[in-house]
Amino acid sequence: MTTAPIADRATTVAARATDLSKIYGQGETQVVALDRVSVDFRQAEFTAIMGPSGSGKSTLMHCVAGLDTFSSGSVRIGDTELGTLKDKQLTKLRRDKIGFIFQAFNLLPTLTAMENITLPMDIAGRKPDQQWVDSVIRMIGLSDRLKHRPAQLSGGQQQRVAVARALASRPEIIFGDEPTGNLDSRSGAEVLGFLRNSVRELGQTVVMVTHDPVAAAYADRVVFLADGRIVDEMYRPTADNVLDFMKQFDAKGRTS
Numbered sequence: 001m002t003t004a005p006i007a008d009r010a011t012t013v014a015a016r017a018t019d020l021s022k023i024y025g026q027g028e029t030q031v032v033a034l035d036r037v038s039v040d041f042r043q044a045e046f047t048a049i050m051g052p053s054g055s056g057k058s059t060l061m062h063c064v065a066g067l068d069t070f071s072s073g074s075v076r077i078g079d080t081e082l083g084t085l086k087d088k089q090l091t092k093l094r095r096d097k098i099g100f101i102f103q104a105f106n107l108l109p110t111l112t113a114m115e116n117i118t119l120p121m122d123i124a125g126r127k128p129d130q131q132w133v134d135s136v137i138r139m140i141g142l143s144d145r146l147k148h149r150p151a152q153l154s155g156g157q158q159q160r161v162a163v164a165r166a167l168a169s170r171p172e173i174i175f176g177d178e179p180t181g182n183l184d185s186r187s188g189a190e191v192l193g194f195l196r197n198s199v200r201e202l203g204q205t206v207v208m209v210t211h212d213p214v215a216a217a218y219a220d221r222v223v224f225l226a227d228g229r230i231v232d233e234m235y236r237p238t239a240d241n242v243l244d245f246m247k248q249f250d251a252k253g254r255t256s
């Protein structure tokens with residue numbers, strides 16, 4: 001069922017995991033959360049990571065994004081091997097090259113939408129590229145809400161601010177863990193639409209963990225995880241195709 005990659009797509013790798021393993025605990029309580037996972041995330045591609053609960057989706061994302069350590073294997077962001085970095089360098093890489101969107105929007109309540117959007121760059125002491133920030137704000141359609149505080153915004157609007165914040169510093173790659181998990185379907189569709197536009201129109205690279213086939217259908221490609229391993233991938237997914245795959249997969253899970 002795996003279809004060929006979209007023809008003549010640029011194949012620059014934004015992030016790569018090679019034989020990546022992550023083991024929690026020891027002895028009888030040991031859990032192999034990732035079992036020699038190898039995967040590429042290409043530039044200007046929108047990838048969804050799917051799989052049953054506990055299959056290792058968050059662990060994979062956290063390890064590739066430099067938020068968590070791994071037991072063996074390697075992870076590369078651009079040309080940088082994460083395993084070679086000291087804590088301080090890793091913090092800098094996360095700050096400069098990676099954007100994050102979480103399920104909980106994680107906005108600072110005392111700052112306005114605009115201040116939240118530029119906060120990571122303010123902390124890093126970097127001057128925002130105003131033209132870029134303007135185009136991000138235009139794209140997410142928040143121009144008339146920039147002076148509002150998070151409490152004055154709906155959940156969907158808050159998450160759009162969080163997406164703008166992730167995009168604002170023009171990171172090499174954006175990671176989202178269930179970014180629409182707290183949203184109703186309409187707000188979720190808006191946020192997913194923006195993510196997709198950021199890939200199509202701005203050339204962003206996005207990797208999103210989701211358990212929702214409708215959300216996965218916004219991606220260019222879906223990578224399926226089970227028991228800490230990649231079991232399949234699908235290009236140009238539709239919600240129906242993804243749902244069918246998950247069903248077949250659930251059925252297998254029950255009989256084995």
Ligand SMILES: Nc1ncnc2c1ncn2[C@@H]1O[C@H](COP(=O)(O)OP(=O)(O)O)[C@@H](O)[C@H]1O
Nearest residue numbers: 024025031033052053054055056057058059060
């Ligand atoms: N901090 C932890 N300590 C021990 N086991 C963990 C920890 N975090 C995750 N796990 C285990 O690793 C496996 C993968 O978890 P996770 O990546 O969160 O799955 P998913 O995001 O697909 O639901 C699960 O079996 C989970 O219980």
Ligand SMILES: [Mg+2]
Nearest residue numbers: 057058059209
């Ligand atoms: Mg998870």
